[in-house]
Amino acid sequence: MPLEIYSRGNRYWVRGRTDGLDGYIERSLKTSDIQVAAAKVAEIERKARQRAILGSDAPTEEDELTFAAAVVLYDAKPADAGYLLKVIPEIGKMRVKDIKPKLVRDLGKKLYPAAACDTWRRQVVTPICAVINNAHQEKGTPPIRVKAYTPAERQAQDEIRGKQSRKKKTPGSWDWLDKFRDEANEYMGALALFMFTTGARVGQSVLIEPKHLELRNSRVWLPPSKGHPGQWVDIIPEMVAVLANLKARNGKVFGYASRHSVYGPWQTACKRAQIEYIAPHAAGRHGFGTETVVRQGVNPVDAAKAGRWSSPRILLDTYAHSEESSANVRDAFTRGRQSKSAKSRQVKIVK
Template sequence: MPLEPYQRGTSWWARGRVEYSGIPITGYYRRSTGASSEAGAWQWCREEEERQVRRHLLGEDSPITFAEAVLLYPAKPKEAGYLLKIVPEIGETPCAQITPRQVRALAQKLYPAASTDTWVRQVITPIKAVINNAHDEGKCPPIRIKGFSTAERVAQDKARNKLSRPERRPGSWEWIDQFSAHASPYLAALAEFMFETGARIGQAVALRPHDIDLKQLRVMLPASKGHPAQWVSISPEMAIKLANLPPKRPKDRRRGTIMDPRVFGYAGHNGPLKAWRTACTNAGIDYLPPHSAGRHGFYTELRVRQGLDPITAAKAGRWANPALPDRIYAHNETPDSEVRALIRTSRVHRPGRKPLKSMNGGRK
C-alpha cells in the first residue's frame, strides 16, 4: 500500500511502502512524520515518495548514516563528548531507520545509573540535533523524540536511590553577608554581583574592565543562553565594590597561558568553585552553589520577598518568558503551617461573618 498518514496520540505517523508503477521500491514504513496535523503528515508522505522515486530512477547516493550526519553537524565541545559515546552504538545505522524508541533505549544503555534528565541532555537532544540538521541539508527525514514521563523519572530515581530534581534553595542577603565575611574580596564581590544582577557565573567571571561603565552605573553582560550581550544596571554600592577591585590576569591552566585581565580574576566558571565551598564551610552556612545563591536568589528576592510583579522581575533577569522564572526560580519560603493559619484567619476575619451555631442548633 502507498504511504499514508495515521494519527498516533498527538502526532501523525506514516505507514505503507513507496511504490513506482505499482511496484514497491522501499521497505515497509511505520515512522513518525514529525507533523502535528494531518495536512503536514500528507506533505511528508508526498515528499518522501518523491525522494525515494528520485533515488530509484536516478541512483542517488545511499541513505546517510548517523556517523555521516555527525560530520555535517557543527557540534559544540560538550555535545561532541556526548556524540563520541553515541556514534559507536548507532553510527552505521541510516538516520531514516533510527526510531524514537531506539534512542530512548540507547540512553538507558549508555547511562544506566543516570537520571532521565541526563538521558535527555546527553543522548536524546544530541541525536535529535544531528538528524534534524541532516534533514535541513536534505539528507534524511526529520525526527521527533519525546522525553521521559514523570512516572519514568520517579521510577529511575527510585532505582538509583537518588532524586534527580532536588529542591533548590535560593540565596538571600543574609546568606550573602555571612558568605562574604569569610570569602576573599573578589569572591565576595562575585557572589553579591550575581545576586544583584541575576547574572550566571559564566557571564560574571567573563567580565573585563572595559565591560564596566562606572559613570553610567552599568555593566555589559556577555551573551548567554541565546540572549545577546547587553547593558545591565548596577547599584552605586556595587559600582564602588567593582571600582575597588584591581583587575587580575588569570592563568589558563589548560593552555598554560596568561589571559587578559578579568574583573573578578577567574579564568572560567569552574575557577571559584573550590573557594566558594570553603567559604561556606568557614562561615558555617549551608552550601549553595553559585547558580542557586545568585540567579535563584535574585528572582526569589524580587518576586517572593519584595512582591515585584512577574513581568518586571523576568525582564530584570533577562527571561523572555515570564512564566519560566515563576515556575523554576521563584521559591516558596512560607512554612505550610503558616499557610494553614492564613486560611483560618481569612475565615474568621471576613466581613459580615456570622457566629457559628452550636452542633445542636442552639437547642437545650
C-alpha cells in the same frame, strides 16, 4: 574525461565525468590528505555506478547518510562532543533515516543505567536530536522529535538508582551571601554579589572585562554566551562601589578564566564560612528570582524583565522558590473564617 584529483590551495578537488549519469562535476573534496581524497573519489564513482544501474531506485545521498557522517556536519560544543563520542559506537553506522525516537529514548538507559532521566535527556537525547536535525537542514534527511520522559518514568528510574532527581534548589539570600563574602576572596565575593543582585549566569559573568563597565551610569555590559544575548544590566550602588575598588585580574573583572575555575574556590568559601553549599547558579539566578518576587514582592513581570527571563512564567515556575510552609495557607483560611464570622455578628436582624 574521467574523474581527476587536483590541488587548489591546500585542498584537493575533483573534476571530470563519472560512469553514471551525473554529467560533469567539479567540487572540493574538503581534505588536504591525498589518500582521503582518493577514497572520496572512489566513493563518488561507486555511487555513480549504482545510480546508473538502479536508476530511480538507487538510494540518494540523504538515504545513505550515517549518524557518524551527520556528526561531522554538526558544529558541536565541547560538552556535546564528549557526549557524542559515547553515542557514536552505538548508532554511528546507522543511517540517519533509520534512527527512531524510541531508540534514542532507550539509548540513555543503556549508556547510563545508574543516571537520572534528566541526564539521559541532556547527554543522549538532546545531542542526538541536534545532530539529526542539523542534518535535516544541511542534507534534507528526516528531522526527529523525541518526547520528554514522564514524571512516572523519572520516579521509576529514581527508585532504581536510590536517589531523588530534580532536588529542590536552595536559593541565595542576603544572610547567606554576607557569610559567604566574609570568607571568600574579594573576586569571588564580588562575583557572588553581582550574580545575586542581577540574576546573571556564572558563564556570562566571568566573561566581563573592564571595558564592559560603565560605573558612572550604574550598569555593566553582559557579554553574549551560549545563546544568551549580550545586553546592559543595571547594578545597585553597593555593586558600583565594589567594582570601582576591584582591580582587574587576568584581563577579567572577576579574575576567573571560565566558570569551571569558579566551583572549587566557591566550595572552599562555603566550608570556611560553615554555611550550606549553594552552587553559583542557585545562589545567583535562583537567589535573584526568590529575593525579588517572594521576599520583596516585586511584580513578576518587572522581575522577569530585569533578570532577562523570556517570560514571567519561567521565573515563577523555576526560579522563585516558596519559603513558607502550608501553614501560611491554612492561616489565610482561618483569617477568612474569622472575618466572615465577625461580619455575621455585625449584621442586625430586622423584624
